[in-house]
Amino acid sequence: MRHKNPMKFENEKRLKELDIINSLKKAGINENDTICDYGAGTGVFTLEASKLTKGMVYALDMDPSMLSIIKEKAKDVHNIQAIQVEEDKINLESKSIDLFIIVTVIHEIKEVPEFIKEVRRVLKPFGRVLVIDFHKKDTPMGPPANHRMSEYQAARHFFREDIVMKKQCNLGENLYLLLMEKEGE
Template sequence: MHAKKEPQRCGHARHGRGPSSYWMHDPGQVFAELKLKPGDCFLDLGCGPGDYSLQASKLVGDSGLVFALDKQQESMEQLKEKTAAQGCSYIHAMEANILAPLPLTNACVDVCFLCTVLHVPQVQKAGAELFKEVRRVLKPGGRLAIIECKKGDQQFGPPIHMRLSPEEIDEALDEHGFLRISLADLGLNYMVQYAVQ
């Protein structure tokens, strides 16, 4: 006789479900730093399996919105199935290239989130266009939050030559009018947040 499976709550994440950094650090600390509130619009760029998007949906609630964008069709199809099954109609999973113009209107996002995406060489090369688009979709007073692996010799994560320090990210964002407002130590990773100057 099989045990009855408990229904999954919207926003519940599990280990080992595709490429995700969700369990490399304490997700509770990440969301405590993000300070999402009901009614917020959260944009997860390069969302992978959508762990952060699902958790964000619990915080913004049905008065808010979550946009989850990734170029991997399979990940987006799985996330759409999951959100439909759990009744999360306010999560919009979209297959999209985040290095192209974003399929969002101007000034609609409260928090834009980039987790372990910025170190990817193609993203770094197209960084100027990406940051222009992020600035376009952010509301006045909106924030950009970036998580990256600390520089150091670790057994997992990107090679050390690909890793970015907070200061390198500061420099890349400064010319686009972003000002650092916080830096949080997540153990193996860090999260830096920016506001538009």
């Protein structure tokens, strides 16, 4: 999937509402966390996360042009690895991730239950998942309401895989934030 205008992901209003640094702080990043930013886009979360950990930050995306943007932005950053993935796949080792980030992507996943099983597989015990997506209603930005997943729907999918809600909040008129945690094994 190629994006026609990748820089739309960095428009000022969208970035302000995403409140990237505070959203990452809500996820409780530790200095040695290994992080996966799935559907990383232009890397706005990847780059900020890399400043909060000494661990590796994996930027996964299907679009090679997005990964090129990330690689260019991160050319002097040593803890970012950009990886091209196939649709809804996570090419990482089992139990390797402390924090899994999914920003404005969950509504694009075709096989959500299978994808979340993969998320669970790569999470360490007590690993966290940060989901930011569009409210399931018409808003000034984002896909049509019928293409979105509500907070409740998203949380329910994760709960089925023993990934439970820890925090929920609105980031503004367009977006919600969920922080969930994998129950220990």
